[in-house]
Amino acid sequence: MTDTPISGAKALINCLKNEGVDTIFGYPGGVLLPLYDELYDSDINHILVRHEQCAAHAADGYARATGKVGVCLATSGPGATNLVTGIANAYMDSTPIVAITGQVPTPMIGNDAFQEADITGITLPITKHNYLVRDAEDLPWVVKEAFYIASTGRPGPVLIDLPKDITTDEFEFIYPKKTHLRGYHPDVGIDEDAVKRAASMILDSECPVIYAGGGVIISDSSSELLRLAETIQAPVTTTLLGIGAFPQSNKLSLRMLGMHGTKYANYAVQESDLLIAIGARFDDRVTGKIDAFAPHAKVIHIDIDPAEIRKNVRVDLPVIGDAKTILQSLNSHLQKMQTRSGAWLGKIDAWKKKHPLSYVQSDDVIKPQYVIQEIHRACPDAIIVTEVGQNQMWAAQYFQFENPRTFITSGGLGTMGYGFPAAIGAKVGCPDRTVIDIAGDGSFQMVSQELATVATNNIKVIVAILNNSYLGMVRQWQELFFDERYSYTDISQSVDFVKLAEAYNLVGIRAEKPSEVPAAISEALSADRTVVIDFVVDPTENVFPMVPAGAAINEILDPEVAA
Amino acid sequence: MRHTLAVLVENKPGVLARVSGLFSRRGYNIDSLAVGMTENPEISRMTIVVEGDDRVLAQVISQLSKLIDVISVSDLPSSESVDRGLALIKVAADMDTRAEILQIAGIFRAKIIDISAETLVIEVTGDKGKIRAIENMLGRFGIKEVVRTGRVALHRGTKTVGGEYR
Incomplete structure (x- = not known):
């Protein structure tokens, strides 16, 4: 003042x-x-x-x-x-x-x-x-x-x-101490009756599934979510933006659901009798064909935005408010349930065993999924940022996320070129963390000029390009749904990414064989500046499982069928 | 189904664009819209007539409520509210027809607010049905021009909208 x-x-x-x-x-x-x-x-x-x-x-x-x-x-x-x-x-x-x-x-x-x-x-x-x-x-x-x-x-x-x-x-400058906004009241309190009803619906359910979205991370309620899931012994699936809200090593984790979610997550949602949505908005990439989504389930929708309630799906019980407060209250109404769910969790375990995420490894050509697994092995605590497309889905599927705010990705808008600059922002905000942008060769070329930003500001991130010489996700759809007519998705011979990095006085590394992958990652981790790794990967590898647009989420294409 | 919403908003530049933009981008149909200052000069009141089922109405209300400049949104059911619109109708009128037109205007409690050798301008207030009825009656004389306001509405009895904020 x-x-x-x-x-x-x-x-x-x-x-x-x-x-x-x-x-x-x-x-x-x-x-x-x-x-x-x-x-x-x-x-x-x-x-x-x-x-x-x-x-x-x-x-x-x-x-x-x-x-x-x-x-x-x-x-x-x-x-x-x-x-x-x-x-x-x-x-x-x-x-x-x-x-x-x-x-x-x-x-x-x-x-x-x-x-x-x-x-x-x-x-x-x-x-x-x-x-x-x-x-x-x-x-x-x-x-x-x-x-x-x-x-x-x-x-x-x-x-x-x-x-x-x-x-x-x-x-004359005076900074106000508080705001006076007649039309904005974000603190909506908590509807205890609704929470009690939610608790009794949970107690009445046989096959509950928790469907957690980005709201869990935003509201910092991961520990409340973990407690809820363990108390009621319900499996937890997350949206793309909800990744990190629930530890994927937990036996109750179903990982991601939806178009490129795990089969067991989608099957569990489709067979559930109670869906507990927390900070999620029933996006079309999650629900698939809306009329066929979770057909047997009652739906509890916990969200801070009343406009999300019944926007896309019917909801049996809306609970409006801050997820953290609501989950704390809900947890206080529930007690450890030992009896339920032998059968339900058993069924889910069988699905998990029968339908794990899988790909066919190769000794000759680098599989993009393998790169993600190796990055996880080398640096499980990294903040993973992604571009948009196949790279994003493989990162979501094959890294193992344990903590909130460790997976940063463009969900709703699906913005190619988001990852590298977002990685820069994440690194500036968390300078002690390793930040890795899982990139595609297409997305990265939308923003590669930011190599100058990291070079001149001494910001170290790792750009791991899964270089398949295609706009891969579009290529995948062309292969599956447009008769393999690859219209304007071949971007091979675009640029030498190693030389591009070197032109900015940064480090460029190329890996062309599976055996070169671990060394490339460890060299990148120990470098003192931003590194671009050009992983030359199998150009025809596709993202599976896949629910075609407009299909129900249990109508899943898998590699055997697609091949 | 038609619903009448009373929306109190901050009387600031750009608020109408925020509200009308919301309707167009989310695909809601506005039947009519009227805006004016309230008894508090900082606050404007919009009366919005919107077409849609209960689900659409609920979405419209919650999306409108998310706008920072929207102070309150109230649904005014027709059974619990009064509403009026106003129309000005310019109708052809000569020596031969003027008397009959005046008689029709009288029946509708409409006012003559301008007169020339060949025309009359008639001001009529009422609900949509009444305005349509007088238009029908005047049609055969030759309607030259019609201009209408959006509908405005108030709760019946002591009830008001927005409570403390006004």
Whole structure:
């Protein structure tokens, strides 16, 4: 606090420091000059990216790895529009980020000024909320609200559009202690009656399945989930974003469900008589054909967002609120159940034995699944970030995740090019952790310019490219559903990834045989800078099991059938 | 099925775009929409008539409630509320037909608010049925132009919406 007037730019820095911001991912530009002049003297760590989209993804990766709000910054016009994909990605996966954009001076807004874009209009459908600051004195409460809205309730991105004159106007800075939002009440409390009813539905069930989503990780309720599962002896499947919410080594783990989930997870859901959904939203990649999803199950849906209830599926009992609070209360109503479930868990164990995840190993050509298993063997505690496509699914299937915030991936939007910048954000947020981006050769080429960012900022991540010379997931669908007509998915001979890494003064390693895989990984782990590993993998390997789009989740393609 | 929603929102720039954008991107149909300031100048009230079954209505209400600038959303069942719309109708009227048109306007308690040698402008308020009825009656004289407001609605009796926030 100060009584002497300060500029909006200085005030913004003060606001960010009040919110505990230590890092900004950004890219400067004309209207941001006053703000960047203040950043020059500030102790906030600014990471200069090479494309604004990657600033948004890095802020997103930072947020998912740390649980804190990620911050990105871009200039007006094209800088702001370049953030759009990253903001949409954060919105779909409920990631708390605050995106700050420059804007042309207020008197010029609406006149199609140089580098003007209506970014609040453009981001209306992909932000939890957004602001165009029209008066410098509004800045403190706008920033306060933005961080509050981004990080509470169901988290999400908030954008603040900052006209240049706002950053130069001076005013007496006072940071508000709390927000006064008439229309926003994230703390909905707990409906104890609903929790009691949930407990009695659980006690009445014979074949329950817990279906845990990203909400369990966001609400930090993994230990409550573990206690619930062990108390009621129910198997737990997770969504893609729920991976890490429940230890996959636990005998109750069914791993992931849905399109590329395990057969035993999908079979268990289809035969369950009670589905306990926690912080999950019944996405189409999870449910498959909606009318045929969990046909025998009553559904308890625990979620903080009332709009998710009955959006996609019928729900017998909604329980609205914070998953952690609800699970704590639910656990207090339940006692260890020894009697139930011999039969149910026995059936599940039989499915697990009969239908494990599997692939055919080779001595000549590297199987991508093998690379993931070797990475897990070498570094089980790594934070795994992925790109989107086959690489993402193999990472989800073949790494063994034990802890929340160790698997960071673009779920809802499915953004190719997310992984590398998100890995940068995760590493900046968790500098003591090993961060590995499981990449595809297609996805990585969307963002490879960020090699400059890691090189110049001394950020070490490992980019493990499963290089199959194809846009593999699309190629897989072409093989299975489009008569093997590989229309524009062959990207072989694109670039020498080893030389590309070396061009940025980073380390490039190539592995072409299965026997070279372990050494490549250990060399990468011991390197002092970012490493790109080019794993030349079997170009025709497909992701299985697979539920074709629109089929019920127990109508599963498996390798034998597909071959 | 039609539902009438009373939505209290912050009286700020861009709020209408947030609300209408939500309807279009989620595929909800707006039958009519009317906005105006309430007795508190910081708060506007939207009356939105929306078409859909109970599931759609529940989704509309919870999605609207998620907008930060939306303060409250209330469903006004027709049995517990009164609603009105207003229409201005410009109808061809000459010496021969004017008297009959005035008579029809009188029956509907409509007002004549402009007159020329060849036209009358009639102001009529009421529910949708009443406005349609007078339009039907005036049709044969030649309707030149019609403009309508969205519907506005209030609870019957002492009940109000938004409670403490207003």
